Amino acid sequence: MTNRKLGVLMFSPAIIYVLAVVGVPFVLAFIYAVGDVKIASVGYHYVGLANFRSVLQSPTFRRSLYDSIVFTIGTQIVVLVGSTILALALKDRFTGRGFIRFLILLPWVAPVSLGTIGWKWILDSIYSVINWVLIHLHFVKPFDTPMWLGDPTLAMLSVIGVESWRLLPFSTVILLAGLTAIPRDIPEAAAVDGAGFWRTLFRITIPMILPIVSVAILFGVIFVFTDMTVVYILTRGGPYDTTQVLPSLAFFTGILGSDLAEGAAISIFLVPILVAVAYFMLRVASRSEVG
């Protein structure tokens, strides 16, 4: 067998896998989005942009688009601030650092659904441990506890909180790598030059890890924008679609609502946004290589 044939043979499983799992559904989504496919329908009729038109007119879709953006940006802010603090705290040696690093990584390695179900109980309207603690600290009255998943604002804050909890380890690890790459001399020079903690942080440390921070942000945006697990398990998009995001709406419409065509149209709205994000990601990556 020639090297070339062997190469093709060795490579083909990977290519077939990617085509079957990513390529085919992607193409199908476009085909469905311009057709009239429903679950159990037998034929296919081309309907042009009709699905998109109806999607755009739907208040639920607009609400979901808005929620998606709030959800994504909110999570990024929490994660960014949180992981910067964590990374700075975990950068220097201290007793028990290894153990704390392990604990912080746990949410990332634990299965999403299990972790989120745990959160569902923590945020439950009757059995919530948070409320139990708040009651016993006399912050809230026993029969007037916050409805973490029932109140529109609190529900959004809850899904943002849980999503941040999941994403935090990943972002922390990336930022830690960035911080460790800064030579020790540089913050020391800043200290001798007269800079205090905040000046060193904002003028030296953060600008130096900015390329890596932007990679963490872009990965985070893509991850959160396409994720529906947390919303699906915690709130199912409720109350009144106030935590509905595009991926969960597409799922509810296309799979549970059996309108495949409209579900496909909704999910296609993710594409231009993700393409833009991916473009920026590649640009940042190539720029930091040069630098």
Add this chain to the structure above:
Amino acid sequence: MAIVETRKLTKVFKQGQAGAVNDVNLQTRESEFLVFLGPSGSGKTTLLRMIAGLETPTSGEVLIGGSVVNHLPPRERRIAMVFQSYALYPHLTVYQNIVFPLKAQKIKKELHKQKVDWAASLLGIGRLLDRKPRELSGGERQRVALARAIVREPSVFLLDEPLSNLDAKLRASAREELEQFQKRVGTTTIYVTHDQVEAMAMGDRVVVLNQGTVRQIGTPQEVYDEPADTFVATFLGSPPMNLLDSDDLIIGFRPERFLPSSLVARSGSTDEIASKMRTEHLLLADVGKRVPLRFRVEYLEYLGAERILYGALEGGRFSGKSVVSRIPSGVPGKYEANSVHDFLVPESELKFFDRTSEKRVEAKAIQWQ
């Protein structure tokens, strides 16, 4: 300007282990250029970092300008430091790098440009102000680091091997420049290096360190000519001092004082010797009492300006002991491998050390045969 002093300064990194710096007492003079010289691991950088406030002493005190600064962070010690790597801020331009200490010290904005221009012109980097550090050569980076150090007119300069990242040629010129520069600004300077040439050339005084302890403090001439112990004797000078064990003593003499008998003048009038020194390439005038030694050359290195002869003594009490001689290339004489020559050492050039403590002791009469 200020005087830096350390009192019983000690740093132990791991409990139970020997300290990186042990009980160091030293004091700079006003406007002095003091060099910490030692091999790697001698504690010289740790000592400097404790003075800078980047390392907390295990015990002892650091004084700057007469007051104890142990509890002060680096920025309140009125010092400036140049790091071995220069530690320029890579994302800032040269101007922003130099202005950084001024901003950090909350110096009035109106003065920034004027001060940066002053520092930049002092170091000849005025045209580089808009560049980023990565666009600069090693020598230029070193100047930027110096400019950043002087811009806020500190009372003490701390320099940690600032020339070690430059190539040999640039290092020589940078050395001279740095020395001139220090004389001009007159700031008390502590300079860390492992390079004895740098130490000898630049230092007003040299602190020789080994394994965290000060072995000797003195002018370059003192540490070279009157080494306090065998470590200083062998660390300074290349090749190092010849050492011979004799009962409870160690006898030392410099390779350049171990010379062919024919090249050392016998007694005569000063004029006569002077003329002989010109015509016959005599290397030493009448030296008084001499110690004759037979020297078998084993191999030699030709270094252009001089020849280094490696070999062993032959006959007498120290027969077989390895010794080195260093003679200028210009002088006549063939010194090939396996040839034996009559050499001598002036008795006044012998240094004596105690065998156990390795410290310098009084000269004694020695049995050579």
